[in-house]
Amino acid sequence: MSHLSIYKTGIGAVSASLVINAIRSLAKHINAEVVSEVSDVMNREQTVTIGLKTSELPNGIGFLVEGQKLNIIGDPWGVEQQFNELKTLAENYVKAYKCAVQARNVVPTAQVKTEIKGRNVVLEVCL
Numbered sequence: 001m002s003h004l005s006i007y008k009t010g011i012g013a014v015s016a017s018l019v020i021n022a023i024r025s026l027a028k029h030i031n032a033e034v035v036s037e038v039s040d041v042m043n044r045e046q047t048v049t050i051g052l053k054t055s056e057l058p059n060g061i062g063f064l065v066e067g068q069k070l071n072i073i074g075d076p077w078g079v080e081q082q083f084n085e086l087k088t089l090a091e092n093y094v095k096a097y098k099c100a101v102q103a104r105n106v107v108p109t110a111q112v113k114t115e116i117k118g119r120n121v122v123l124e125v126c127l
Helices: 016-030 080-106
Strands: 005-012 033-039 045-053 061-066 069-074 111-117 120-126
Touching: 005 080, 016 033, 016 045, 016 061, 016 080, 016 111, 033 061, 061 080, 069 080, 080 111, 080 120
Parallel strands: none
Antiparallel strands: 005 069, 033 045, 045 061, 061 069, 111 120
């Protein structure tokens, strides 16, 4: 049955601006469209902090920051594999982005390189 589901990520101590910047960066890497609403198969829409749409996920996958915790929202009906792959990649990307921001806070001249390998995100920080 089609409906929007909310998935708790366990990623805490994040701000909306950090998540927005991370997801915008991820969108560039994967050639996804950045959106502010996602929908279910019946076109019922939900506003999100930031969302992504791809050719494989035309209804999108959304990211909500509530109380400094990141939740993911979307309707995986009929696209479960693609949804779960992007959900996992996005979680890993936000974690890596958060680490990169923390590294730059400690060493402002730190050079950061991010590489996506499947669902994994490789973060290289040169101090």
